[in-house]
Amino acid sequence: MVKVPIVAMLFAACIALPAPARSQVSVNVNIGQPPPVVVAQPVLVPVQASRVYYAPSYGADLFLYDGRYYTVRDDQWFYASRLNTPWVAIAIGKVPRQILAVPVAYYRVPPGHLKHKGGHCPPGQAKKGRC
Numbered sequence: 001m002v003k004v005p006i007v008a009m010l011f012a013a014c015i016a017l018p019a020p021a022r023s024q025v026s027v028n029v030n031i032g033q034p035p036p037v038v039v040a041q042p043v044l045v046p047v048q049a050s051r052v053y054y055a056p057s058y059g060a061d062l063f064l065y066d067g068r069y070y071t072v073r074d075d076q077w078f079y080a081s082r083l084n085t086p087w088v089a090i091a092i093g094k095v096p097r098q099i100l101a102v103p104v105a106y107y108r109v110p111p112g113h114l115k116h117k118g119g120h121c122p123p124g125q126a127k128k129g130r131c
Helices: 006-017
Strands: 064-065 067-071 075-079 089-090
Touching: none
Parallel strands: none
Antiparallel strands: 064 067, 067 075, 075 089
């Protein structure tokens, strides 16, 4: 009979056991496309009869009102205190009335809640198919 010390048997048993499994958890939340990244300060023009400004030559809908910038992407509104800072998603009920009152004609891509309210196109926009 072969005698194996108990310590050697325990050591062999530990080596034969599988290594503990490692787990990872990852959460990814997507609320649609992020708002635009503004590289340079766009030219802002006042919206007629309001205290809102908009950026007509900028590539996305960009508005300025009461010291905050607002934009809408895929019917989700965002605001930022300054350009090139993180944008904060907000519910449409939190968007200032003055921003929501901007005529559809001042949007490049009208948000869903404004598409059926009508409006006129600013000069040159109808020819480009934007209204």
